Amino acid sequence: MHAENFDVYGADKVWTQLKREGHAVARCTVERLMRDLGLCGARRGRVWKRTTIGDENLDRPSDLVDRQFEASGPNRLWVADLTYVKTHTGWVYVAFVVDVFSRFVVGWQCSTSLRSDLAIDALEMAIYARGDAGLDGLIHHSDRGVQYLSIRYTERLGEAGVVNSVGSRGDSYDNALAESFNGLYKTELIHHRAPWRNADDVEWATLTYIDWFNHRRIHNEIGKVPPAELEAAYYRQTKTDELVSSQTTESL
Numbered sequence: 001m002h003a004e005n006f007d008v009y010g011a012d013k014v015w016t017q018l019k020r021e022g023h024a025v026a027r028c029t030v031e032r033l034m035r036d037l038g039l040c041g042a043r044r045g046r047v048w049k050r051t052t053i054g055d056e057n058l059d060r061p062s063d064l065v066d067r068q069f070e071a072s073g074p075n076r077l078w079v080a081d082l083t084y085v086k087t088h089t090g091w092v093y094v095a096f097v098v099d100v101f102s103r104f105v106v107g108w109q110c111s112t113s114l115r116s117d118l119a120i121d122a123l124e125m126a127i128y129a130r131g132d133a134g135l136d137g138l139i140h141h142s143d144r145g146v147q148y149l150s151i152r153y154t155e156r157l158g159e160a161g162v163v164n165s166v167g168s169r170g171d172s173y174d175n176a177l178a179e180s181f182n183g184l185y186k187t188e189l190i191h192h193r194a195p196w197r198n199a200d201d202v203e204w205a206t207l208t209y210i211d212w213f214n215h216r217r218i219h220n221e222i223g224k225v226p227p228a229e230l231e232a233a234y235y236r237q238t239k240t241d242e243l244v245s246s247q248t249t250e251s252l
Contacts, residue, residue: 005217008188010040013218020218043187060149063168065141069177071101073238074231075133078106078126078162080119080142081178083185087196094206095122095147097140098181099130101234103219104227105181105210106130110203119147120156127160136161143167143175185209 009017011031018025071077077100085092095118097107107126111118127135140162142148148166157164167174189209196202215228222230 005212008192009218016218016224060144060166060168061154061164062166063174064139064163064165066168067173067176069100071099073234074099074101074104075130075135075138076101077139077141079175079178079181080122080140080148081175081182082114082119082145082147083182085190085196085202086194087198087202089198092196092199092202093118094185094202095119096178096181096185097122097126098178099227100177102227102230103181103222104214104231108206108210110199110206112199114147116147116150116152119145119150120153123153123156127156127162131160138162139165141165141167141175142178184213 005013005017011027065077069077069079078097079100080095080097082093082095085094090112093111093114095107095109095111096105098104099106106129107122107124109118109121109125111121123140138161140157142165144166147153154164185206189205190196190202193205196205214226216226218224218226219230225233
């Protein structure tokens, strides 16, 4: 089980996953067995390289989030950010778009350049993946990076009916949830499996990681379930509520 989850689960997540699969085992037993086998969870570290460079001369949208990263359902609030990976052939940059409600990564893209197309390509993936659900009223939040303030990016948000929001204070807390995801990505994949040969290696590994992250990784912040499971439960409950409401209306 530890190996099936990128070798990053600590005792608590291994224990939780065992319970989800119907195995009755004490947490202390899991801790002891992992210790005996030399297994442990990934621990976060922090290395800085600036990827989103602000331009004070650009007009900025209002900050509609004000550091309150909460949403009542999917497609209410997305956060976007960039991070970086060092390879033998140079830097690789990765853009992500994350749904705040479920932590589901709805869009991502890798590139060897910090061009504005990198961020737009990740956004296009997100819009394509979620467009059928309707995006009117969705808030897209980012930091002050020029990639997110470009005319092409803001126009694409407008075309999709998405409201743009940009952090107002200019520090990492303006986009804390996206920064938190980047930290997990670096800890659980990039640092854990370094060194990297080139951009192709990073892209393939990221594809595999995102599939695991969205569909199998346990997230403590959302009730110790994977993002896809939380969203499926949300839509089941919404459908049930709508059915009950419809039946109630018909009986009146």
